[in-house]
Amino acid sequence: MVQLVHCIGSSSAVLSLRLIVGNFRELHHNGMGKENARRIAATRSSVERLAAIDDLTACMAHFTLAQRRHIYMLYKEALFEGGRSGEAANGRDSFVLESGVSAVRSRGNPNHVNTAAITRNMTGPGQNPSRAKKLRRVGCRLDVLVNKFGRGVLGLLDKKLTYEMILKVTDQVFIEFVAVIDRFEGDQIRLISERACPIVDMLFDDGERNYANVFQLENLEDDLTINQASRCSLTLAMMLLPQPEVDDNMDTNKSLSSD
Numbered sequence: 001m002v003q004l005v006h007c008i009g010s011s012s013a014v015l016s017l018r019l020i021v022g023n024f025r026e027l028h029h030n031g032m033g034k035e036n037a038r039r040i041a042a043t044r045s046s047v048e049r050l051a052a053i054d055d056l057t058a059c060m061a062h063f064t065l066a067q068r069r070h071i072y073m074l075y076k077e078a079l080f081e082g083g084r085s086g087e088a089a090n091g092r093d094s095f096v097l098e099s100g101v102s103a104v105r106s107r108g109n110p111n112h113v114n115t116a117a118i119t120r121n122m123t124g125p126g127q128n129p130s131r132a133k134k135l136r137r138v139g140c141r142l143d144v145l146v147n148k149f150g151r152g153v154l155g156l157l158d159k160k161l162t163y164e165m166i167l168k169v170t171d172q173v174f175i176e177f178v179a180v181i182d183r184f185e186g187d188q189i190r191l192i193s194e195r196a197c198p199i200v201d202m203l204f205d206d207g208e209r210n211y212a213n214v215f216q217l218e219n220l221e222d223d224l225t226i227n228q229a230s231r232c233s234l235t236l237a238m239m240l241l242p243q244p245e246v247d248d249n250m251d252t253n254k255s256l257s258s259d
Helices: 002-006 011-029 046-053 060-085 087-091 110-121 129-149 151-155 171-204 234-239 248-258
Strands: 092-096 102-106
Touching (some): 002 171, 011 060, 011 151, 011 171, 011 234, 046 060, 060 110, 060 129, 060 151, 129 151, 129 171, 151 171
Antiparallel strands (some): 092 102
């Protein structure tokens, strides 16, 4: 689990974001619509979402982040659908007490019933149930990270952080470990996560206002500046900011003064 700490907000993660943004710009430059570049935000059926998770048409860095977002969205949609349809309540029997008052008795552990409902909602036709369980566990842990540090953290996970790594421990141990990370580095991670949000939104949401932004990491001459920065540092956070707009009036004044 110590590897999880080093994989959040690392220079490698920011390098991947730089590559992904470049790939995104190229998709639009070549006339490919945002439906091809941003396939995450729209509400989708579990079948469509699962198909997108398996789609390898984008560059690998872009695919890794897209897959991560799809798994997160699949989990959130399954969670919402389970709550809306009341599937968790299907595991209960009503009975009548001696007083004549109707009550409810659960069949099995309520947490297990809820978990099973979420897994069912994440299962596509003909899909292996064990894969659905794995996706549910990954989605749940991504949700823990988002709830603690903000959705920008989904774009700040190092590609070295495999799903197997974050699934090695129980849910409770994972939650407790994230709480420890929050205690020591929470403010730093939330800051860089907040800075990463516009990039993540541009890639996968319908926020046209974010699309026009040019980010500072796009204009770096090479990757060395990123590689030399410490993880979750203010230096990396600054690279994720939009490029400052040029003040035309200031340029005009400079030109006049030089004359």
